[in-house]
């Protein structure tokens with residue numbers, strides 16, 4: 001009898017411990033703490049801004065898509081004299097301190113709705129949206145939407161949180177030290193595989209091995225002391241199939257370190273890209289020479305039919 005009570009007491013004790021642990025995770029939220037702290041930087045819509053016409057945009061797809069939409073939001077709002085607004089739960093907050101007002105569709109009041117015609121082409125209609133609050137819907141994959149705010153995006157908007165930026169600096173210092181490449185020109189190589197290998201028929205081309213050799217040799221001819229940083233969503237394929245020379249370093253960041261990968265690639269001096277919006281953005285923000293795969297998107301496919309190449313690829317990027 002006494003023994004049974006003792007056991008029960010012990011069970012209660014463990015139950016109590018379990019509840020404590022659950023409460024700890026619920027309230028302390030140890031994995032999300034960074035993101036919560038980052039939300040503190042968000043600027044609400046001010047009372048004085050209540051009647052100013054506003055612009056909101058859809059955020060579809062992944063990080064690279066969201067960066068296109070955000071940049072378009074800023075460029076198009078400026079052209080139309082509208083106040084740009086994004087929602088508090090946008091994933092871009094996890095990467096950047098964004099200097100825009102936070103709100104939701106209710107803050108627009110009566111608004112116009114505009115849907116893009118092609119996913120990767122410039123639509124001049126977006127220059128004539130004001131003076132009404134507007135919601136624009138689409139992917140908006142063209143540098144022409146935000147050419148007017150290019151500098152501002154780089155110097156004021158896409159600024160990484162300090163911890164991500166410092167981790168990326170450290171990553172590059174470690175890579176240079178390990179490869180004994182002090183003072184080298186650093187070339188970020190984005191090796192996009194994964195879903196792009198499986199969706200070839202739509203036009204999501206994954207570049208062939210020969211492209212990487214051509215592109216890397218292009219930079220080896222151009223600069224003498226060089227280090228390639230290889231970043232891939234399939235690093236095993238990359239290591240098995242691509243160059244293993246003394247000037248090549250493979251990143252083994254895990255898939256949940258996408259923000260670190262982006263920051264590392266942007267800090268590289270020049271970029272070799274393949275396909276997809278992640279590739280596009282690291283090239284755009286790193287600001288050096290850019291080489292891209294000329295068969296993305298694959299001609300004649302549905303993605304190619306939704307793309308105007310001159311609107312998608314900036315003119316100074318080099319196709320190989």
Ligand SMILES: *[C@@H]1O[C@H](CO)[C@@H](O)[C@H](O)[C@H]1NC(C)=O
Nearest residue numbers: 172184185186266267268269
């Ligand atoms: C190359 O990139 C590194 C790392 O971001 C930077 O420290 C260095 O100044 C850059 N070099 C040139 C020539 O831009």
Ligand SMILES: *[C@@H]1O[C@H](CO)[C@@H](O)[C@H](O)[C@H]1NC(C)=O
Nearest residue numbers: 202299300301302303304305
């Ligand atoms: C793409 O456009 C071409 C030319 O207009 C057309 O022949 C082809 O069927 C289209 N392909 C797809 C997959 O939409």
